[in-house]
């Protein structure tokens with residue numbers, strides 16, 4: 001009797017399990033399985049991914065995701081004429097509240113946040129679209145400041161955050177959910193309306209944003225658990241170096257240029273040139289254009305196998321910090337010879353250590369500047385350049 005009962009419970013559990021998988025509905029199309037489904041077979045990769053900035057490139061605007069100081073005296077940006085925006089916790093939400101002469105005018109609940117490392121920008125919902133809030137949080141100064149390009153004199157509340165932002169910062173944002181497979185979409189059934197349905201948003205850059213739709217892969221390996229050869233998933237190792245570069249450059253070569261196709265549809269193996277027309281630049285921007293800068297380095301032009309994953313683990317965000325990269329440099333520069341001029345002023349120990357400190361120095365972004373107070377000087381937004389070179393006065 002007991003045996004039967006256990007069997008019954010077991011079958012119920014099994015049934016529930018399959019039921020739950022069948023229930024999962026991905027707004028990108030029926031050929032997507034969702035990141036949760038990868039955990040059962042790729043647990044270490046999934047755990048690593050949680051530490052990466054990609055995971056939080058966008059997130060719901062819940063209190064645990066919103067950065068900043070909300071305590072009295074540290075939570076407001078004061079504009080001209082008695083206008084201010086205060087960042088406040090109200091119930092379960094974080095809100096930006098517009099005040100005029102001490103009187104509350106309008107409350108903007110934070111809907112979505114962009115970023116988690118150097119800066120975080122918030123957006124609110126209105127008329128089925130999202131708008132950027134005029135105040136952002138900057139971790140380098142641990143303070144609020146104007147959102148990049150916003151006035152410090154009056155709060156601007158009309159900056160629509162278009163789908164392009166989501167195309168680099170999320171895994172999906174569209175006007176409606178897809179009921180069929182993603183490859184069936186065309187310009188008639190595609191994402192034509194200029195609105196965003198919140199139900200379609202897949203936050204952050206998830207497994208299938210990079211690896212492509214993987215429902216077939218999941219179904220196959222669940223059915224044949226003994227099979228060790230990857231089925232129905234692009235093998236990164238089989239790509240050319242150009243394709244490997246393009247897989248990251250699609251989002252890491254800046255925002256200038258003309259888009260030919262939605263980059264949401266980019267897959268491993270696709271050519272960057274089919275998606276973007278980029279202007280040539282002698283002086284690529286340090287923010288967001290790692291590809292443009294790297295491609296101007298001698299390390300890149302004089303070798304044929306350097307790409308982003310030479311230095312970066314695509315999943316593990318803990319493997320960062322300048323020291324981490326020294327062995328990678330030394331992998332190619334087995335015994336870098338510094339001349340006597342250099343060794344006279346810099347100790348050998350220092351030269352053997354942190355290569356990045358001198359050859360990939362931090363530079364101020366030209367695109368991201370912000371003000372911490374009304375009419376104050378612009379604060380610098382420093383990032384490491386990917387143009388590996390010899391710099392004066394390192």
Ligand code: HEC
Pocket residue numbers: 033034035037038039040041042207208211214215217218221222223227228229230231233234235236237
């Ligand atoms: C039922 C088990 C199973 C599930 C679920 C699963 N995979 Fe896999 N996956 C495998 C096996 C087996 C391999 C081949 C051995 C290996 O590389 O670990 C593999 C390999 C891969 C590879 C490496 C391909 C290469 O370059 O060799 C990628 C990428 C991948 N899976 C992505 C995913 C993603 C994304 C998901 C979730 C949407 C997922 N897998 C879910 C079993 C699974």
Ligand code: HEC
Pocket residue numbers: 052053054056057058114115116117118167168169170205209210247248249250251252308309312313314317320
């Ligand atoms: C879909 C767009 C997209 C793709 C594809 C993409 N990235 Fe990113 N990446 C981003 C965005 C957006 C951020 C900034 C996220 C943030 O800080 O909120 C980022 C951040 C990073 C960071 C910074 C991590 C940190 O700790 O500050 C690294 C390193 C990185 N990406 C490497 C890569 C590599 C390597 C690839 C290719 C294998 C790649 N990215 C592909 C969009 C993308």
Ligand code: HEC
Pocket residue numbers: 053114115116117118119120121132161162164165166167168169250251252253254255286287288289383
């Ligand atoms: C072409 C791809 C692309 C587009 C479009 C784009 N971003 Fe980014 N964004 C990136 C990358 C890549 C990074 C991280 C690299 C860096 O810091 O150099 C980044 C960084 C950021 C950060 C800082 C994140 C952090 O953790 O420090 C914020 C905030 C941000 N973007 C917001 C936006 C907003 C808002 C929009 C639309 C107005 C936008 N981005 C459009 C690619 C893009």
Ligand code: HEC
Pocket residue numbers: 035038042045046047049054205206207208209210211236237309314315
């Ligand atoms: C930013 C793009 C990106 C994202 C997001 C991403 N991957 Fe990967 N993944 C890669 C790249 C690039 C490689 C190849 C790394 C290499 O061979 O150097 C890879 C390799 C793999 C491999 C095979 C080798 C290994 O490292 O185990 C598996 C399995 C895998 N990814 C699964 C996943 C899963 C599961 C997720 C989500 C939790 C995920 N990936 C998210 C880019 C990504």
Ligand code: HEC
Pocket residue numbers: 298299300302303305306310325328329330331332333355356359360388389390
């Ligand atoms: C894939 C191999 C490879 C890797 C990895 C690599 N380099 Fe290079 N690097 C080269 C080659 C090839 C050259 C050109 C020949 C030379 O000067 O040795 C070069 C040139 C340089 C130069 C001279 C640049 C100039 O403009 O004169 C510096 C400095 C340099 N590398 C530093 C670094 C540092 C620091 C790292 C790690 C962050 C690094 N490299 C990683 C291959 C590499």
Ligand code: HEC
Pocket residue numbers: 248249252290291294306307308309310311312320321322325328356360382383384386388
């Ligand atoms: C030769 C090694 C090397 C290569 C190749 C390389 N990176 Fe980096 N990357 C670094 C170093 C070093 C840092 C700074 C890490 C730190 O200071 O924590 C960095 C930081 C970043 C950041 C964070 C920016 C910041 O300052 O927070 C992003 C994003 C990034 N890399 C993307 C890329 C992409 C995309 C590619 C390929 C086009 C690439 N990297 C190729 C070494 C490299």
Ligand code: HEC
Pocket residue numbers: 326329330333336337338339340341342343346350351352353354355356357358359390391394
């Ligand atoms: C404290 C600053 C500093 C550090 C740290 C440093 N370098 Fe350099 N490096 C320089 C300067 C300055 C030059 C140009 C003058 C010279 O050749 O000594 C240079 C030149 C180079 C060159 C070009 C030499 C040539 O023949 O043109 C390479 C390659 C290089 N460094 C690699 C490295 C590597 C790899 C590391 C880490 C192990 C490193 N450097 C650490 C300051 C530094």
